Amino acid sequence: MDVVEYRPERDQYVWTFGGVAPSHRISPGTLLRLWTEDAFSGRLTRTTDSPSAVLNMAEVNPQTGPFFVEGAEPGDTLALHVVDLTPARDWGASTLIPFFGALSVTDRTALLHDPLPERTWIYQLDRTKETVLFEAQSADLHLELPMNPMLGTVGVAPAGREVRSSLVPDVFGGNMDTPEMKPGVTCYLGVNVEGAMFSVGDGHYRQGEGESCGTAVEGAMDVTILVELIKGTPTTWPRIESDSHYVVVGSSRPLEDAWRASQIGMIGWLGELYGLDRLDSYQLLTQISESPLANVVDTNYSAVTKIAKKLLPTGSAYGGMHSHLREQARSL
Template sequence: MEKVSEKVRQIIQPGEHSYVFSKYLEPIAHVKPGEVVEIYTKDAFENRITSEKDLPSQILGDYLNPQTGPIYIDGAEPGDTLVVHIIDIEPDRDWAVSVMKESFGGLTSTDLTPMLQDPLPEKVWIYKIEDGMVRCNDQLNFPLRPFLGTIGTAPEVEALSALTPFNHGGNMDVPDTKPGNKVYLPVRTEGAFFFTGDAHAGQGDGELCGVALEISARVRLKFELIKNKEIKWPRIESDSEYMVVGSARPMEDAARIAYSELIKWMEEMGWDKFEAYQALTQIGKLHVGNMVDTYYSLVAKIDKKYTKLD
């Protein structure tokens, strides 16, 4: 942690990390809109898997995906929208880890899609991060593309597992929550109760085996509030695109949510509902974020240049 900037406030989880998105916890920090903070996150395995010889089934605890939070956003009230500017995500170590875990992944039976077959074997891959690449061997050698697998606010009355993506954000595992982009999250409790974690050094669409290039990280964020502006599902904005993330099962329901909320966003911009439906038919983008979590997450997008009205 030597390279940490001295200029921004650092937020480090004081005790146990959280394994739920929940308002039933004490905030670990209070942050004002406009302030830049640097948040330290642990990897999805709480940094416990460190070697290709480790057996995940023996080494891991009861819970996965530790979150840093809750962070109380001053002035946030139910009915507002929290805007999170992702300024930077820096790996907090020089390696990443991926794993084939028993009964978890996109091409295996799981607790929610159980079958009678034997599980796949466990396997650990350790990658070295250097020179902008994440490298395990000559074949498994990919560009560094850091993003936040998990980012969200507390639900209104529920406490949801850190493994779950839903309309509060959460474990969406979409590569679009990356530096340079803004994430819009619903505020459903006083103070918003923001959480993040599960930084990835990179990931393909779907997070196929269930585990991306997991890292601990320093995450530089800035928060803003849009008062009295309610959104139902997380939105993302890049320089060139508007995006909505829908998380549901079956996957077509996630697609329906993502595109129908993007139509709502376009209606807020002045579009007619059916004209927006038509525009997205011809120019919309829809890719799979994760096909492995308790809900599947899909991202619907439109290039900003096609949303302009006269």
């Protein structure tokens, strides 16, 4: 197994999907050991830091990559198995950014009143307990919350020579911000350009569904990923497979359209798995699907449709790729 280790310097961060030369050329079957910076480019470190004073909004959501996968071409599917996510710092940061967040005035929801006041929270990690510490600033409340490491951003280059900001989720993946992107899952992304050109970043030590204020417990992350390629099989909307669930992520605005995209994506997946036509898939989906939110704050919103495998006959998505990668990960 080829192993690539990469810790980008600040001038090597990537800010878009598409339009960037690859940092590495790798073969299917490669194990990547990566480091990713937090969404703030490491600039928020204290509760006294204000986003408007320390952040450069042109340099948020830095990505590690992109990686050119040998043999990948449009019509294929990239399989990325998240072997491990380990916080690379002993603290994470969250904040209220002016004109950003689901319950604030934004550039898309333009109102006359001022944005919410800025405030920054620093969460201390306890690696022994595997918790992050919430410390309220308006009352004497401290809560130890379980860590739930995830990647906010996983994506490939878009089709049609498009270049998209690393803040945007869409059919190519990107800034989906779903807690489903956690250790032990396999993410399937349709390849749009030669080499796929995928990047990852935006590590979260914990995030609730929807990412309401727009920022999770953001932190630098040590990331281990197994990369595989599925030839001749296209994938439209990003899919995630865990040991227990099938998941589809749809991204759009308004939120209903993001949800619809994830539902249509799952109907298609059920058809592939069990030979169902669209109407049978639609009926089955209606009775067994779960619909958590991913984000309601980004340039596009992201909604999730997931189905528990225990409710379905034993399936074999992509020829059993998830099980194959899971076994490989266990042997590392």
